[in-house]
Amino acid sequence: MTASRQFDIVIIGAGPAGLSLARTLSGSSQQIAIVEMQDEATLANPPEDGRDIALTHTSEKLMNDLGMWAHIPEEQIGTIKDAKVVNGKSPFALHFDSTGSGADYLGRIVPNHLIRQSAYEVVKDQANVTLLCGVEVTSVETNTTQGRVELADGTVLTTALVVAADSRFSGTRRKMGIPAGSLDFGRVVIVCEMEHELPHNDTATECFHFDQTLAILPMYGNKSSVVVTLPSANADAAMKMSAGAFADDISQRFGGILGKMTLVSKRYPYPLVGVLAKQFVTTRFALVGDAAVGMHPVTAHGYNLGLSGAKLLADQIVDAERNLTDIGAEAGLKRYEAAHRRVVLPLYHGTNALVKLYTDTSMPARILRDAALRVGSFLPPVKKRILHQLTHIERHAR
Template identity: 50%
Template sequence: MKYDIVIIGGGPAGLSFARSLADSAFRVLVIEQSDAADLEAPEIDGRDIALTHLSKKILTEMGVLARIPEGEIAPIKQAKVINGNSSYCLEIDSKKEAVDALGYLVPNYLIRKALFEEVKTVGNVELLTATSVKGVQIETQQATVFLSNGESVEASLVVAADSRFSATRRKVGISASMQDFGRVAIVSRMTHEKPHDQIAYECFHYGRTLAVLPLNGNLSSTVVTVTADVASQIQALSDADFAAEVQARFNNRLGEMRLEGKRHAYPLVAVHANKFVKSRYALIGDAAVGMHPVTAHGFNLGLRGQDTLFREIKAAQLEGRDIGDLAVLEKYQEKHMRVTWPLYTGTNEIVSLYTNDSVPAKILRGLVLRLSNNFPPVKQMISKKLTELGGHEEGGLPFL
């Protein structure tokens, strides 16, 4: 079987890339180890994605957002960052930035579902489910992908979107930098007595981090980040005790809080591939860059990356060039690396600083927050990265 492009992984990055290729002259195959039923009706995983303006634009052009109920898309009007026990906070307001919202919260499982529904309608894309990849062989004129069913497929270009622990990335000899934070994020949804006014909070307490993100109505997505040993203790709490713990840590800002649905725990490991391409092979999504969630850039970087790769191979096709040629793929690598590396390293530094509870670090944490709040160029830079209002080519440092 011969294809122009084989995509390994039917998650958000892989499916969004497949959707970008709709109506192109490329013959595309998506290989996913999950069953079709799991893609068609993904389980609720507790994660709510904070879409930037660029991501919203891309998903709207794909037709994906139109498949998500309007009531499930919640605007973020303000963002506040709180350090320790201080009442002082860094504040970014959509009104001051002259936009309708800083970003938009959408459930991850609904994005996955909508992407699958879109890709199913694309005539030049085939989906091969319940199948894993056993290996990839790269040759001068083509790449061969070996499947768990004993068959193999050939392609001009193989694109891996098979998670931050990508097996094919290792098998083709691409190394990656990895940072295990030794922490676990416990995500859940909670109802509350008082309105949140569409304000997102990131509270860097001592020993833990609490994010409270506004959904529609008196409902918020909460993320409690703690060391792995403390996470097991928190998960052992009853629903009522867990809600009371979050309510107290949040200083009763929203009044009485109650757990809505299940709690989900995710170990935090960040990954950045040391290069994104080889001849006839490219990485996108978490296989290229898996971010710590504190700056909310993980999904957005994946969406941006696949869009960058699509633009480069489309341009090569129009010029009559080989889409799997290393010179073509290196253009994608150069552009995406320029965006991802500063974000990856900057985010990891922020996490290191704001989870360090030593006295010097506490002082520095407060100083950094005040500098960010009171020095306009810094605050404008933070706002631009938070919203991605700068457009597709905008790079720079992460949101603090």
């Protein structure tokens, strides 16, 4: 016999976005189910995935409010005080420091597996949340009166609102007929951690060389997160280099600034595909996290947008609860969609344009890159605007 269960909200995917949404609703009376195909032991102890997540001030504050920050060991939190953008061998570097950002640092940097773990820790004993782990969602449908989610073990969940937080390749988004535009950059990013002889002075550096982009992000101590973006055809060779040769290559590309560098983690390759859903909501259904927008990591906005979007959606749900109206009603979902898209669209398209400019090897593009750095360096309003985007995700009025 098929088991049937009723919830107010069903969240598909217990990644950082889905769990953060559930946590944001901890003070509400909504009964929430989170369905996750990984088992609970993996959620409790997520494996390292090489991603070190740069967090804005807004995200740090949200994570603090949600109780997640307290679960991240202090010695795993890096601080970015300065950031530099370098274009090939050009003498012009765009330099940002925290002056004018409202704090004495630009942002924090935390390993992704610890963000996932902290999100699980704050949700696992939350009274209004039921975690259904180790089971996949096989079908989703909604109509004007309810949503229906079927699981691989035959369980059927009925609900007022379905939220998909099941990654940028969201199967649920497809099942609900929401189209998404995607942009395959034809590149792979290899991420890893390296220790080095000399201090990084809490400076993040992005070097745009002509065949690859190299970002070095300061972690705790003499350790950095290294992010190498290169054409897909060259990624295999970089993955196959010995640890020593790879480290020497990175050190040399970085001009030896950090002295001898040593690889201290595995190398993790990620094919680069940006994804933007054409709409974020439909009948009794909403997308959050990467399922709504999967960003190119160069501007480090993915989880920052996941968190701010979860807060925007939670605000609508709490408003509906307070006004004793339907949490799955179209009007509230549309308000969430409009507010989140206002933040997402400029960042998504701006990031893609930046990637195009900085990976184009033609001479006009090289000149334009140099010009862009000069404009950024010498026009304080432009620099201030970029700085603000690096440190904050804006939340527009509801």
